């Protein structure tokens with residue numbers, strides 16, 4: 407399998423090159439050149455597999471040029487063996503049509519673990535083979551940082567630096583990062599906002615001399631390997647709930663569009679998914695788009711579901727590429743206009759394609775709290791403020807079609823305990839493996855919002871690897 411850029415101007419790469427590159431040279435995102443087609447017969451056989459074995463089957467055609475099946479299967483067992491539930495992404499039935507798929511059974515309690523646990527192992531395997539090493543510098547507003555750290559800690563050939571805005575992440579989120587005691591993990595609290603952290607990371611990538619010197623790499627969701635690993639849980643739940651004979655639909659709490667794009671990829675591979683319900687919070691650009699072809703940028707407003715506080719969804723470009731009939735020129739023009747004018751110009755024909763099987767929905771903070779309370783009252787189930795947008799969406803959209811609806815639960819309620827307590831009156835408990843984080847020392851560096859000081863720090867801490 408080779409990979410092509412959405413913008414059509416970057417070289418075709420194989421899986422390992424795509425893994426280490428992240429963003430394409432032409433500014434586009436990498437996509438597989440073709441979609442592997444899974445027959446009904448094969449899907450029926452897959453329905454019996456464990457999560458880890460299914461993961462190896464689903465990912466094999468995407469990586470087979472670079473990683474053999476036996477090695478891939480071992481990596482899958484290693485990654486998903488760390489999850490707290492034997493089913494890895496267990497299902498809970500909420501009513502006659504709606505199921506919750508818990509994607510938060512990994513080490514850091516958010517669905518990011520499902521992909522990042524694999525990504526860390528893919529990095530380690532590939533770097534050992536190439537006898538090289540990388541430096542990862544990432545910015546986080548909360549969930550991605552700890553998931554990336556857990557995925558990369560103690561791995562050979564990787565130094566990881568995570569920047570977070572000082573005082574602007576929750577105590578649980580900060581301690582999940584800063585209590586990790588590994589020599590290759592470096593947490594930096596920046597005196598600034600999340601945007602300042604992101605700008606520092608971008609500046610590191612744009613400083614080509616620095617970038618090459620430290621072999622800079624990315625763990626955000628523009629990395630194809632993350633999307634690929636997320637395809638697996640769509641197959642897992644759909645096959646257990648009656649696919650391929652019966653169609654299902656998915657309700658997905660959405661920010662950067664990476665999660666729901668993985669579902670679209672599963673559909674392209676032949677999984678019968680009739681609809682994607684795209685859930686948002688008060689930052690409703692995707693809802694305005696799917697309802698009325700209005701994708702225009704407004705300012706980001708903080709909400710109770712911070713991982714969805716986004717105006718520009720970086721993975722939307724991958725979806726748009728298909729709405730524009732896989733035409734890289736049309737895609738490049740549309741993205742350039744979007745960046746310049748803050749509004750995406752899209753023809754009726756392309757918009758019709760986009761809405762064929764996608765539907766938007768958003769909930770403001772008040773709606774989120776009411777929904778958490780509703781689900782608790784009706785099901786005695788605590789859900790987090792991100793998942794709430796999608797359970798509400800499933801309620802209004804799912805039942806009228808009498809379809810099996812799977813709501814992806816993207817975070818453990820204890821990660822957002824204040825909002826959950828406010829809504830339900832109950833404080834969700836942290837799983838036992840995290841209860842110690844409030845009693846052990848934290849280790850992080852305070853840094854001004856200054857590029858050259860950050861670069862000096864990275865060089866001094868990463869010196870062991872690059873001397």
Ligand SMILES: *Cc1c(COP(=O)(O)O)cnc(C)c1O
Pocket residue numbers: 516517518549550627659660661662663664665666713714792816817
């Ligand atoms: C990252 C995240 C999301 C958004 O996922 P995308 O792939 O960016 O759309 C939703 N919920 C939670 C809890 C997250 O951490």
